[in-house]
Amino acid sequence: MAKTTAARKSKAAAPRQEHTTETPDALGARSNPLDGVIGYKVRRAQVAIFQDFIHHFKEVDLRPAEFSVLRILHETPGLKHAEVAGMLGIKRTNFVSLMDALEKRGLATRRKSGTDRRSHALHLTPKGEALLGEAMKLFETHENGLIRKLGGEEVRDQLLELLSRITEE
Amino acid sequence: MAKTTAARKSKAAAPRQEHTTETPDALGARSNPLDGVIGYKVRRAQVAIFQDFIHHFKEVDLRPAEFSVLRILHETPGLKHAEVAGMLGIKRTNFVSLMDALEKRGLATRRKSGTDRRSHALHLTPKGEALLGEAMKLFETHENGLIRKLGGEEVRDQLLELLSRITEE
């Protein structure tokens, strides 16, 4: 691997394993000084995963965020806009068009809440439940492909745990 | 529902203790069915890292991709558009405006190549080298913060290795 530029000295105790992977100088991928950069690697992985997702989900025409909304509303029906947006990690203002699209396709609905007439209780329609069923099969294929690449479910769990350390605070 | 989201008892990846955070059902962060999804976690981590990057790089006004270009041209001067774009993982057509901005700020230059007059040899200016020097210090701070969160450089290397398994193929 590429020894991130200079400073790599701190904590002399850390055993420096040499890791002799001779990364090939392929087409658009010559070895570059970014290979040891966490953000770069995470972004490249995210792009690769989302592309694979889109590829697998072509027949149900769902993007990652849309699929996530369906899953959330399936697991916890009746949530409000702000709640679902929060779980997705997007602004509530950007959730509107997302929910519009799902409603327009007849996959989800907004019901006026009885307790607070400002908010909406969000639910899947039967058609939404049916499409989610289809989508879950495609998701299994997609996710299992990733798990296989990683080396199994335990490695997957290990990766998720490491990523949580970055996200948590 | 998901079979993949089951079994979650793997031992932590690295030399780091159990960290008994009883994940609070905080503001926009109630426990949700996406927590075991690789793509979701990777995306959340990527967003968090980039936000932290932007925050640290405010005083040099460089976004991740721009900083990456400076680093690449510092390490390997004379590369062509298509080569740098390939290392960044973006289309060459989208690299043009990125390079335009760097050139307009006087940080990098395009020189006509002698061997192939279609292409440009890209170089940093002295001003670009100087700004990169400043930026590298900010980068160290940013990156060291991530490494500390992860639990050390070995854990970082472990994460990079797992992410490579996804990207490689």
Add this chain to the structure above:
DNA sequence: TATTGTTATACTCTATAACTATA
């Protein structure tokens, strides 16, 4: 013919301000 840089364009994702209707 193929490739390099380029323009134009469009679509997605994200971010901010301000409005409305409720509370």
Add this chain to the structure above:
DNA sequence: TATAGTTATAGAGTATAACAATA
């Protein structure tokens, strides 16, 4: 006053088609 949903808008990031100069 504050909150939930909404609209409008602007900025990045990414994708495709097509063109001129050069190979």
